[in-house]
Amino acid sequence: MKKWYTVMMVLALALVLTACGGNTSNQEESGSENDSTMENEGSDEGATDEGTKEEEASQSVMVTMKDAEGNEVGTAEITEENKGVTINLQASDLPEGEHGFHIHETGKCEAPDFKSAGGHFNPADVSHGTESEDGPHAGDMENLEVSADGMVEKEIMNEKVTLAEGEDNSLLKEGGTALVIHAGADDMESQPSGDAGDRIACGVIEK
Incomplete structure:
Protein backbone atom coordinates (compact mmCIF):
# COMPACT_ATOMS: atom_id res chain seq x y z
CA MET A 1 0.00 0.00 0.00
CA GLU A 56 2.31 69.74 -43.87
CA ALA A 57 5.59 69.90 -45.75
CA SER A 58 3.90 69.20 -49.08
CA GLN A 59 1.17 71.87 -48.70
CA SER A 60 1.03 74.15 -51.73
CA VAL A 61 -1.12 76.82 -53.37
CA MET A 62 -1.33 77.96 -56.99
CA VAL A 63 -1.38 81.67 -57.83
CA THR A 64 -2.66 83.07 -61.13
CA MET A 65 -0.80 86.18 -62.29
CA LYS A 66 -2.72 88.78 -64.33
CA ASP A 67 -1.63 91.99 -66.04
CA ALA A 68 -3.23 95.44 -65.91
CA GLU A 69 -5.71 94.47 -68.65
CA GLY A 70 -6.85 91.40 -66.73
CA ASN A 71 -5.06 88.93 -69.01
CA GLU A 72 -3.49 85.86 -67.43
CA VAL A 73 0.28 86.08 -67.88
CA GLY A 74 1.47 83.20 -65.73
CA THR A 75 1.23 81.07 -62.62
CA ALA A 76 3.24 80.66 -59.46
CA GLU A 77 3.16 77.52 -57.32
CA ILE A 78 4.02 78.16 -53.68
CA THR A 79 5.07 75.09 -51.72
CA GLU A 80 5.71 74.75 -47.99
CA GLU A 81 9.21 73.49 -47.17
CA ASN A 82 10.99 72.67 -43.91
CA LYS A 83 12.34 76.22 -43.87
CA GLY A 84 10.03 78.68 -45.58
CA VAL A 85 8.47 78.26 -49.01
CA THR A 86 9.57 77.81 -52.61
CA ILE A 87 7.91 79.89 -55.32
CA ASN A 88 7.97 78.44 -58.84
CA LEU A 89 7.01 81.18 -61.28
CA GLN A 90 6.29 80.70 -64.98
CA ALA A 91 5.14 83.80 -66.85
CA SER A 92 5.02 85.26 -70.36
CA ASP A 93 4.03 88.44 -72.22
CA LEU A 94 6.14 90.59 -69.88
CA PRO A 95 8.53 93.43 -70.84
CA GLU A 96 12.11 92.30 -71.38
CA GLY A 97 14.56 93.10 -68.62
CA GLU A 98 14.88 93.05 -64.83
CA HIS A 99 11.79 93.33 -62.65
CA GLY A 100 11.12 93.58 -58.95
CA PHE A 101 9.17 90.64 -57.51
CA HIS A 102 7.56 90.89 -54.09
CA ILE A 103 4.95 89.47 -51.75
CA HIS A 104 2.50 92.24 -50.82
CA GLU A 105 0.48 92.53 -47.63
CA THR A 106 -3.11 92.33 -48.95
CA GLY A 107 -4.79 89.67 -51.06
CA LYS A 108 -6.40 92.05 -53.58
CA CYS A 109 -5.33 92.59 -57.18
CA GLU A 110 -7.54 95.35 -58.54
CA ALA A 111 -6.43 96.48 -62.00
CA PRO A 112 -4.99 98.52 -63.51
CA ASP A 113 -2.50 99.72 -60.84
CA PHE A 114 -2.82 96.91 -58.26
CA LYS A 115 -2.39 99.38 -55.41
CA SER A 116 -5.09 97.39 -53.62
CA ALA A 117 -2.34 94.86 -52.74
CA GLY A 118 -0.87 97.38 -50.28
CA GLY A 119 2.80 97.54 -49.36
CA HIS A 120 5.31 94.75 -49.04
CA PHE A 121 4.47 91.92 -46.63
CA ASN A 122 6.39 92.99 -43.52
CA PRO A 123 5.17 91.24 -40.34
CA ALA A 124 8.49 91.92 -38.54
CA ASP A 125 8.18 95.69 -39.17
CA VAL A 126 11.68 96.14 -40.60
CA SER A 127 13.19 98.15 -43.46
CA HIS A 128 13.11 97.22 -47.14
CA GLY A 129 15.89 95.50 -49.01
CA THR A 130 18.74 93.07 -48.52
CA GLU A 131 21.18 96.02 -48.68
CA SER A 132 19.59 97.91 -45.78
CA GLU A 133 20.87 97.57 -42.21
CA ASP A 134 17.42 96.79 -40.82
CA GLY A 135 15.99 94.51 -43.49
CA PRO A 136 14.73 92.90 -45.58
CA HIS A 137 10.94 92.65 -45.56
CA ALA A 138 9.55 89.13 -45.46
CA GLY A 139 8.08 89.90 -48.89
CA ASP A 140 11.36 91.08 -50.46
CA MET A 141 12.73 88.67 -53.08
CA GLU A 142 15.36 88.67 -55.81
CA ASN A 143 14.62 90.35 -59.13
CA LEU A 144 13.25 88.48 -62.13
CA GLU A 145 15.07 88.49 -65.48
CA VAL A 146 12.60 88.41 -68.38
CA SER A 147 14.02 87.25 -71.72
CA ALA A 148 13.56 88.94 -75.09
CA ASP A 149 10.55 86.73 -75.83
CA GLY A 150 8.79 88.04 -72.71
CA MET A 151 9.11 84.82 -70.74
CA VAL A 152 10.51 84.01 -67.33
CA GLU A 153 10.87 80.79 -65.34
CA LYS A 154 12.18 81.19 -61.82
CA GLU A 155 12.31 79.23 -58.58
CA ILE A 156 12.79 81.34 -55.47
CA MET A 157 13.25 80.18 -51.88
CA ASN A 158 11.81 82.51 -49.23
CA GLU A 159 12.73 81.44 -45.69
CA LYS A 160 10.91 84.35 -44.03
CA VAL A 161 7.35 83.22 -44.77
CA THR A 162 5.14 80.14 -44.38
CA LEU A 163 1.83 78.68 -45.55
CA ALA A 164 1.07 77.50 -42.00
CA GLU A 165 -2.07 79.31 -40.90
CA GLY A 166 -2.06 81.16 -37.59
CA GLU A 167 1.60 82.23 -37.85
CA ASP A 168 2.52 85.94 -37.95
CA ASN A 169 4.41 85.39 -41.22
CA SER A 170 1.74 83.24 -42.87
CA LEU A 171 0.92 84.04 -46.49
CA LEU A 172 -2.57 82.68 -45.78
CA LYS A 173 -3.32 85.21 -43.05
CA GLU A 174 -6.72 86.85 -42.73
CA GLY A 175 -7.14 89.17 -45.72
CA GLY A 176 -4.56 87.21 -47.70
CA THR A 177 -1.39 88.32 -49.48
CA ALA A 178 -0.38 88.81 -53.11
CA LEU A 179 2.50 88.32 -55.54
CA VAL A 180 3.43 91.41 -57.54
CA ILE A 181 5.76 91.96 -60.50
CA HIS A 182 7.02 95.52 -60.99
CA ALA A 183 7.94 97.47 -64.12
CA GLY A 184 11.54 98.03 -63.01
CA ALA A 185 14.25 96.39 -60.95
CA ASP A 186 14.36 96.56 -57.15
CA ASP A 187 17.58 98.27 -56.00
CA MET A 188 17.33 96.41 -52.66
CA GLU A 189 17.83 99.51 -50.52
CA SER A 190 15.52 102.43 -51.41
CA GLN A 191 12.66 102.91 -48.96
CA PRO A 192 9.95 101.82 -48.72
CA SER A 193 9.87 99.49 -51.75
CA GLY A 194 13.13 99.51 -53.71
CA ASP A 195 12.14 102.05 -56.38
CA ALA A 196 10.87 99.24 -58.62
CA GLY A 197 8.22 101.32 -60.37
CA ASP A 198 4.65 100.48 -61.37
CA ARG A 199 2.99 97.16 -60.63
CA ILE A 200 2.49 95.36 -63.94
CA ALA A 201 1.22 91.95 -62.78
CA CYS A 202 -0.48 90.65 -59.66
CA GLY A 203 -1.82 87.40 -58.22
CA VAL A 204 -3.74 86.69 -55.01
CA ILE A 205 -2.30 84.06 -52.65
CA GLU A 206 -5.18 82.00 -51.27
CA LYS A 207 -6.14 78.40 -50.50
Missing part, protein backbone atom coordinates in the same frame (compact mmCIF):
# COMPACT_ATOMS: atom_id res chain seq x y z
CA LYS A 2 2.77 2.36 0.90
CA LYS A 3 4.40 1.69 -2.46
CA TRP A 4 1.18 2.47 -4.39
CA TYR A 5 0.60 5.55 -2.24
CA THR A 6 4.08 6.82 -3.09
CA VAL A 7 3.52 6.18 -6.79
CA MET A 8 0.21 8.08 -6.73
CA MET A 9 1.81 11.04 -4.96
CA VAL A 10 4.60 11.20 -7.56
CA LEU A 11 2.08 11.13 -10.42
CA ALA A 12 -0.02 13.86 -8.79
CA LEU A 13 3.05 16.06 -8.30
CA ALA A 14 4.04 15.52 -11.93
CA LEU A 15 0.58 16.60 -13.10
CA VAL A 16 0.75 19.76 -10.96
CA LEU A 17 4.18 20.69 -12.34
CA THR A 18 3.00 20.08 -15.90
CA ALA A 19 -0.02 22.34 -15.39
CA CYS A 20 2.14 25.11 -13.92
CA GLY A 21 4.54 24.85 -16.82
CA GLY A 22 1.68 25.19 -19.30
CA ASN A 23 0.36 28.31 -17.55
CA THR A 24 3.82 29.87 -17.58
CA SER A 25 4.16 29.12 -21.28
CA ASN A 26 0.73 30.63 -21.97
CA GLN A 27 1.64 33.72 -19.94
CA GLU A 28 4.90 34.09 -21.85
CA GLU A 29 3.08 33.74 -25.18
CA SER A 30 0.45 36.22 -24.03
CA GLY A 31 3.17 38.63 -22.92
CA SER A 32 4.91 38.28 -26.29
CA GLU A 33 1.65 38.98 -28.11
CA ASN A 34 1.01 42.06 -25.93
CA ASP A 35 4.55 43.33 -26.54
CA SER A 36 4.09 42.81 -30.29
CA THR A 37 0.76 44.64 -30.22
CA MET A 38 2.28 47.57 -28.33
CA GLU A 39 5.18 47.73 -30.78
CA ASN A 40 2.78 47.75 -33.72
CA GLU A 41 0.66 50.45 -32.10
CA GLY A 42 3.76 52.53 -31.46
CA SER A 43 4.85 51.99 -35.04
CA ASP A 44 1.42 53.05 -36.32
CA GLU A 45 1.52 56.21 -34.17
CA GLY A 46 5.00 57.02 -35.46
CA ALA A 47 3.84 56.49 -39.04
CA THR A 48 0.85 58.77 -38.44
CA ASP A 49 3.06 61.53 -37.01
CA GLU A 50 5.46 61.18 -39.93
CA GLY A 51 2.58 61.27 -42.40
CA THR A 52 1.24 64.46 -40.82
CA LYS A 53 4.65 66.12 -41.08
CA GLU A 54 4.98 65.09 -44.73
CA GLU A 55 1.47 66.37 -45.46
Whole structure:
Protein backbone atom coordinates (compact mmCIF):
# COMPACT_ATOMS: atom_id res chain seq x y z
CA MET A 1 0.00 0.00 0.00
CA LYS A 2 2.77 2.36 0.90
CA LYS A 3 4.40 1.69 -2.46
CA TRP A 4 1.18 2.47 -4.39
CA TYR A 5 0.60 5.55 -2.24
CA THR A 6 4.08 6.82 -3.09
CA VAL A 7 3.52 6.18 -6.79
CA MET A 8 0.21 8.08 -6.73
CA MET A 9 1.81 11.04 -4.96
CA VAL A 10 4.60 11.20 -7.56
CA LEU A 11 2.08 11.13 -10.42
CA ALA A 12 -0.02 13.86 -8.79
CA LEU A 13 3.05 16.06 -8.30
CA ALA A 14 4.04 15.52 -11.93
CA LEU A 15 0.58 16.60 -13.10
CA VAL A 16 0.75 19.76 -10.96
CA LEU A 17 4.18 20.69 -12.34
CA THR A 18 3.00 20.08 -15.90
CA ALA A 19 -0.02 22.34 -15.39
CA CYS A 20 2.14 25.11 -13.92
CA GLY A 21 4.54 24.85 -16.82
CA GLY A 22 1.68 25.19 -19.30
CA ASN A 23 0.36 28.31 -17.55
CA THR A 24 3.82 29.87 -17.58
CA SER A 25 4.16 29.12 -21.28
CA ASN A 26 0.73 30.63 -21.97
CA GLN A 27 1.64 33.72 -19.94
CA GLU A 28 4.90 34.09 -21.85
CA GLU A 29 3.08 33.74 -25.18
CA SER A 30 0.45 36.22 -24.03
CA GLY A 31 3.17 38.63 -22.92
CA SER A 32 4.91 38.28 -26.29
CA GLU A 33 1.65 38.98 -28.11
CA ASN A 34 1.01 42.06 -25.93
CA ASP A 35 4.55 43.33 -26.54
CA SER A 36 4.09 42.81 -30.29
CA THR A 37 0.76 44.64 -30.22
CA MET A 38 2.28 47.57 -28.33
CA GLU A 39 5.18 47.73 -30.78
CA ASN A 40 2.78 47.75 -33.72
CA GLU A 41 0.66 50.45 -32.10
CA GLY A 42 3.76 52.53 -31.46
CA SER A 43 4.85 51.99 -35.04
CA ASP A 44 1.42 53.05 -36.32
CA GLU A 45 1.52 56.21 -34.17
CA GLY A 46 5.00 57.02 -35.46
CA ALA A 47 3.84 56.49 -39.04
CA THR A 48 0.85 58.77 -38.44
CA ASP A 49 3.06 61.53 -37.01
CA GLU A 50 5.46 61.18 -39.93
CA GLY A 51 2.58 61.27 -42.40
CA THR A 52 1.24 64.46 -40.82
CA LYS A 53 4.65 66.12 -41.08
CA GLU A 54 4.98 65.09 -44.73
CA GLU A 55 1.47 66.37 -45.46
CA GLU A 56 2.31 69.74 -43.87
CA ALA A 57 5.59 69.90 -45.75
CA SER A 58 3.90 69.20 -49.08
CA GLN A 59 1.17 71.87 -48.70
CA SER A 60 1.03 74.15 -51.73
CA VAL A 61 -1.12 76.82 -53.37
CA MET A 62 -1.33 77.96 -56.99
CA VAL A 63 -1.38 81.67 -57.83
CA THR A 64 -2.66 83.07 -61.13
CA MET A 65 -0.80 86.18 -62.29
CA LYS A 66 -2.72 88.78 -64.33
CA ASP A 67 -1.63 91.99 -66.04
CA ALA A 68 -3.23 95.44 -65.91
CA GLU A 69 -5.71 94.47 -68.65
CA GLY A 70 -6.85 91.40 -66.73
CA ASN A 71 -5.06 88.93 -69.01
CA GLU A 72 -3.49 85.86 -67.43
CA VAL A 73 0.28 86.08 -67.88
CA GLY A 74 1.47 83.20 -65.73
CA THR A 75 1.23 81.07 -62.62
CA ALA A 76 3.24 80.66 -59.46
CA GLU A 77 3.16 77.52 -57.32
CA ILE A 78 4.02 78.16 -53.68
CA THR A 79 5.07 75.09 -51.72
CA GLU A 80 5.71 74.75 -47.99
CA GLU A 81 9.21 73.49 -47.17
CA ASN A 82 10.99 72.67 -43.91
CA LYS A 83 12.34 76.22 -43.87
CA GLY A 84 10.03 78.68 -45.58
CA VAL A 85 8.47 78.26 -49.01
CA THR A 86 9.57 77.81 -52.61
CA ILE A 87 7.91 79.89 -55.32
CA ASN A 88 7.97 78.44 -58.84
CA LEU A 89 7.01 81.18 -61.28
CA GLN A 90 6.29 80.70 -64.98
CA ALA A 91 5.14 83.80 -66.85
CA SER A 92 5.02 85.26 -70.36
CA ASP A 93 4.03 88.44 -72.22
CA LEU A 94 6.14 90.59 -69.88
CA PRO A 95 8.53 93.43 -70.84
CA GLU A 96 12.11 92.30 -71.38
CA GLY A 97 14.56 93.10 -68.62
CA GLU A 98 14.88 93.05 -64.83
CA HIS A 99 11.79 93.33 -62.65
CA GLY A 100 11.12 93.58 -58.95
CA PHE A 101 9.17 90.64 -57.51
CA HIS A 102 7.56 90.89 -54.09
CA ILE A 103 4.95 89.47 -51.75
CA HIS A 104 2.50 92.24 -50.82
CA GLU A 105 0.48 92.53 -47.63
CA THR A 106 -3.11 92.33 -48.95
CA GLY A 107 -4.79 89.67 -51.06
CA LYS A 108 -6.40 92.05 -53.58
CA CYS A 109 -5.33 92.59 -57.18
CA GLU A 110 -7.54 95.35 -58.54
CA ALA A 111 -6.43 96.48 -62.00
CA PRO A 112 -4.99 98.52 -63.51
CA ASP A 113 -2.50 99.72 -60.84
CA PHE A 114 -2.82 96.91 -58.26
CA LYS A 115 -2.39 99.38 -55.41
CA SER A 116 -5.09 97.39 -53.62
CA ALA A 117 -2.34 94.86 -52.74
CA GLY A 118 -0.87 97.38 -50.28
CA GLY A 119 2.80 97.54 -49.36
CA HIS A 120 5.31 94.75 -49.04
CA PHE A 121 4.47 91.92 -46.63
CA ASN A 122 6.39 92.99 -43.52
CA PRO A 123 5.17 91.24 -40.34
CA ALA A 124 8.49 91.92 -38.54
CA ASP A 125 8.18 95.69 -39.17
CA VAL A 126 11.68 96.14 -40.60
CA SER A 127 13.19 98.15 -43.46
CA HIS A 128 13.11 97.22 -47.14
CA GLY A 129 15.89 95.50 -49.01
CA THR A 130 18.74 93.07 -48.52
CA GLU A 131 21.18 96.02 -48.68
CA SER A 132 19.59 97.91 -45.78
CA GLU A 133 20.87 97.57 -42.21
CA ASP A 134 17.42 96.79 -40.82
CA GLY A 135 15.99 94.51 -43.49
CA PRO A 136 14.73 92.90 -45.58
CA HIS A 137 10.94 92.65 -45.56
CA ALA A 138 9.55 89.13 -45.46
CA GLY A 139 8.08 89.90 -48.89
CA ASP A 140 11.36 91.08 -50.46
CA MET A 141 12.73 88.67 -53.08
CA GLU A 142 15.36 88.67 -55.81
CA ASN A 143 14.62 90.35 -59.13
CA LEU A 144 13.25 88.48 -62.13
CA GLU A 145 15.07 88.49 -65.48
CA VAL A 146 12.60 88.41 -68.38
CA SER A 147 14.02 87.25 -71.72
CA ALA A 148 13.56 88.94 -75.09
CA ASP A 149 10.55 86.73 -75.83
CA GLY A 150 8.79 88.04 -72.71
CA MET A 151 9.11 84.82 -70.74
CA VAL A 152 10.51 84.01 -67.33
CA GLU A 153 10.87 80.79 -65.34
CA LYS A 154 12.18 81.19 -61.82
CA GLU A 155 12.31 79.23 -58.58
CA ILE A 156 12.79 81.34 -55.47
CA MET A 157 13.25 80.18 -51.88
CA ASN A 158 11.81 82.51 -49.23
CA GLU A 159 12.73 81.44 -45.69
CA LYS A 160 10.91 84.35 -44.03
CA VAL A 161 7.35 83.22 -44.77
CA THR A 162 5.14 80.14 -44.38
CA LEU A 163 1.83 78.68 -45.55
CA ALA A 164 1.07 77.50 -42.00
CA GLU A 165 -2.07 79.31 -40.90
CA GLY A 166 -2.06 81.16 -37.59
CA GLU A 167 1.60 82.23 -37.85
CA ASP A 168 2.52 85.94 -37.95
CA ASN A 169 4.41 85.39 -41.22
CA SER A 170 1.74 83.24 -42.87
CA LEU A 171 0.92 84.04 -46.49
CA LEU A 172 -2.57 82.68 -45.78
CA LYS A 173 -3.32 85.21 -43.05
CA GLU A 174 -6.72 86.85 -42.73
CA GLY A 175 -7.14 89.17 -45.72
CA GLY A 176 -4.56 87.21 -47.70
CA THR A 177 -1.39 88.32 -49.48
CA ALA A 178 -0.38 88.81 -53.11
CA LEU A 179 2.50 88.32 -55.54
CA VAL A 180 3.43 91.41 -57.54
CA ILE A 181 5.76 91.96 -60.50
CA HIS A 182 7.02 95.52 -60.99
CA ALA A 183 7.94 97.47 -64.12
CA GLY A 184 11.54 98.03 -63.01
CA ALA A 185 14.25 96.39 -60.95
CA ASP A 186 14.36 96.56 -57.15
CA ASP A 187 17.58 98.27 -56.00
CA MET A 188 17.33 96.41 -52.66
CA GLU A 189 17.83 99.51 -50.52
CA SER A 190 15.52 102.43 -51.41
CA GLN A 191 12.66 102.91 -48.96
CA PRO A 192 9.95 101.82 -48.72
CA SER A 193 9.87 99.49 -51.75
CA GLY A 194 13.13 99.51 -53.71
CA ASP A 195 12.14 102.05 -56.38
CA ALA A 196 10.87 99.24 -58.62
CA GLY A 197 8.22 101.32 -60.37
CA ASP A 198 4.65 100.48 -61.37
CA ARG A 199 2.99 97.16 -60.63
CA ILE A 200 2.49 95.36 -63.94
CA ALA A 201 1.22 91.95 -62.78
CA CYS A 202 -0.48 90.65 -59.66
CA GLY A 203 -1.82 87.40 -58.22
CA VAL A 204 -3.74 86.69 -55.01
CA ILE A 205 -2.30 84.06 -52.65
CA GLU A 206 -5.18 82.00 -51.27
CA LYS A 207 -6.14 78.40 -50.50
